[in-house]
Amino acid sequence: MGALSLSVALSANPMTAPIHSGLVNPEGIDWTVSAVHPSEMFWRQLKYAEFDISEMSLSSMTIAASQGTRDWVAIPVFTTRRFFHTAVVVRDGAGIDSPADLIGKRVGVPEYQQTAAVWTRGALLHEFGVAPQQLTWFMERPPELSHGGATAFTPPDGVRLSYIPGETNVGEMLRAGELDAAVVYIAHRNLVDRSRSDAGAIAGVRTLFRDPRAEGIRYYSKTGLLPVNHVVVARASLLEKHPWVALNVYSAFLEAKRLATEPALEVLQPWEQLGVLPADVAADIRAADPLPYGIGAQGAVLETLAEYLVEQGLAKRRVDIKDLFAPSTLAL
Structure with missing residues (x-):
């Protein structure tokens, strides 16, 4: 049985660069990746559902879910965040x-x-x-x-x-x-x-x-909030037929993030060797994950966004954003 062929749309940023370059591919999946600006990508997905996997506006996905639309299932990969x-x-x-x-x-x-x-x-x-x-x-x-x-x-x-x-x-x-x-x-x-x-x-x-x-x-x-705005999603129909795709895709994005961030930390090595940077401090820096994936590491961020959507009159009802994610990812 051959690899599953999927179409993918991702923005171009350091966290997705290893995927765009072909350095990272998920197990069992042969995907065709298009670089698409997020503004355009979300519109195309929400209106035309052109790609099997993509980034998605977390607010628009939650608003759609509050209206009963569940065409997409989230995977806890958060490719951008800022104040x-x-x-x-x-x-x-x-x-x-x-x-x-x-x-x-x-x-x-x-x-x-x-x-x-x-x-x-x-x-x-x-x-x-x-x-x-x-x-x-x-x-x-x-x-x-x-x-x-x-x-x-x-x-x-x-x-x-x-x-x-x-x-x-x-x-x-x-x-x-x-x-x-x-x-x-x-x-x-x-x-x-x-x-x-x-x-x-x-x-x-x-x-x-x-x-x-x-x-x-x-x-x-x-x-204590570091807001997120993009999340990776897959077609609900795709995960219903192939539930293994969620974790395989998550693992690929995790590897892409490692490749994107680890080289920067390697520059610490000579300072450790000279004793300028204590080994325990260097270890703490390497252990810190400034851009965490997974649901558990988000703290109150997802709950706060859900509250804001209701407070601002955009969501018809309060949606627990965690309910939008693939069941196999909830423990991550």
């Missing part, structure tokens, strides 16, 4: 010097329900008292090219949201003074996002937090 609220950008002259100054302002977003925006709104509310209903929202992606177009998105109660006309975009509206801020800003070329100028290249546009690194440290020290 999303530290990337909010604002326009000089808009009078925004602190998060509270966003109240009453015009704010752009590629997609209202995208996970990065959910995490950002959660931080703005719980850390700084700024509610989504206090901002005026402008969304770049039209319904037919959005993740929400596949999950029946409508603006939540009390949220003022307009769609940005097709002839412009978040970046150009910031440049023209038609927006005061952007909660998420995407300028990478793909089929669904229209902004093209890097935020740093737009005159008079800067990050909300003057020192994003310091805010990330403060936020993590207080909350």
Whole structure:
């Protein structure tokens, strides 16, 4: 019996690079891997289900599940995570010097329900008292090219949201003074996002937090949350027929992560040899997993995201995100 042939879509990042290069392949699977920008990938999967395995927006998958749609099963591989609220950008002259100054302002977003925006709104509310209903929202992606177009998105109660006309975009509206801020800003070329100028290249546009690194440290020290936004998924029908695929794929991603991160740690060796870096400290650094896979290592992250989706009016009901994962992965 030959290997199972599968189609795969993954973003291009250090954690997936060993898979794109062909260094890592799962046992029993012959997969064809396409490099696709996440914005486009999630839209294509939610609307057309083109690939057998892919990354997926964790918020959009959970929203779909809250509506009874279970076309995809998650595998606990989290390829990207960051402190999303530290990337909010604002326009000089808009009078925004602190998060509270966003109240009453015009704010752009590629997609209202995208996970990065959910995490950002959660931080703005719980850390700084700024509610989504206090901002005026402008969304770049039209319904037919959005993740929400596949999950029946409508603006939540009390949220003022307009769609940005097709002839412009978040970046150009910031440049023209038609927006005061952007909660998420995407300028990478793909089929669904229209902004093209890097935020740093737009005159008079800067990050909300003057020192994003310091805010990330403060936020993590207080909350213990390192937000995730992408998860790997497989067709539910595929895992129903071949349940072994889940753990074989998980193992492949785990190996890819090892190949991506281990070389950087090898540079510690000469400092250990010289005694500059104590052996126990070096061991602690090597033992630390800054980007953990598996469900158990996520702490309160998944539960917090589930709560934010209900709180922000995006999920019809509270979904235990752990219920979205393949049963064989729950102990990982």
